[in-house]
Amino acid sequence: ERYLEVEQLCGTQPAFSLQPENISSSEDVPRFANKVRSMLNLGVDGISNVIEVLEDNGIKIIEISEDESFEGLSGYANDHIPIIVVNDNITPERKRFALLHELGHLLMKFKSELQPKEIENLCNIFASELLLPSSVLLSRIGIKRHDISLAELSDIKKQYGISIDSIMEAMRRLDVITGRRYEGYLK
Secondary structure, eight states, X not given: OHHHHHHHHHTOOOOOOOOOEEEXXXXXHHHHHHHHHHHTTOTTSOOSOHHHHHHHTTOEEEEEOOOTXXXXXXXXXXXXXXXXXXXXXXXXXXXXXXHHHHHHHHHEEEOTTSOHHHHHHHHHHHXXXXXXXXHHHHHHHOSOOSOOOHHHHXXXXXXXXXXXXXXXXXXXXXXXXXXXXXXXXXX
């Protein structure tokens, strides 16, 4: 309420213009994420300040200090003002990912038969694709890899603000590395 009151007093209430879209499978998510990148005029480079991009597009961001088991949540205030609450006590990469994961919850409309775990996975794909588009990842590392160096992963992490875990998960999802190689990485 105070956030909205301050904006109203200052006369700065950016409009939320992003339109939700129906998502029926994991194949729809990267296409929609790239559509959102286009609507936000992000191009294919890394996003320097996720909070600023979201706030400039009418999404209210509230940062709170909580236990690290909480990352974020999203919803609507007054039934039409999108809000995202994010934990300020997590790493910058996790915070960026959590913000975009929650944006996925706000923008993607899922079939009622999808299980909560499936929905969470689709929101993870959405966040990953917004932070590091598949086309960029594939152009950087190629379509098939047996191994990838920590230096390569660190370079991508720094440029795109995405965790190495998320990069490896994206490479597994895109079949750049095998599921077995990914399991080895996790161990």
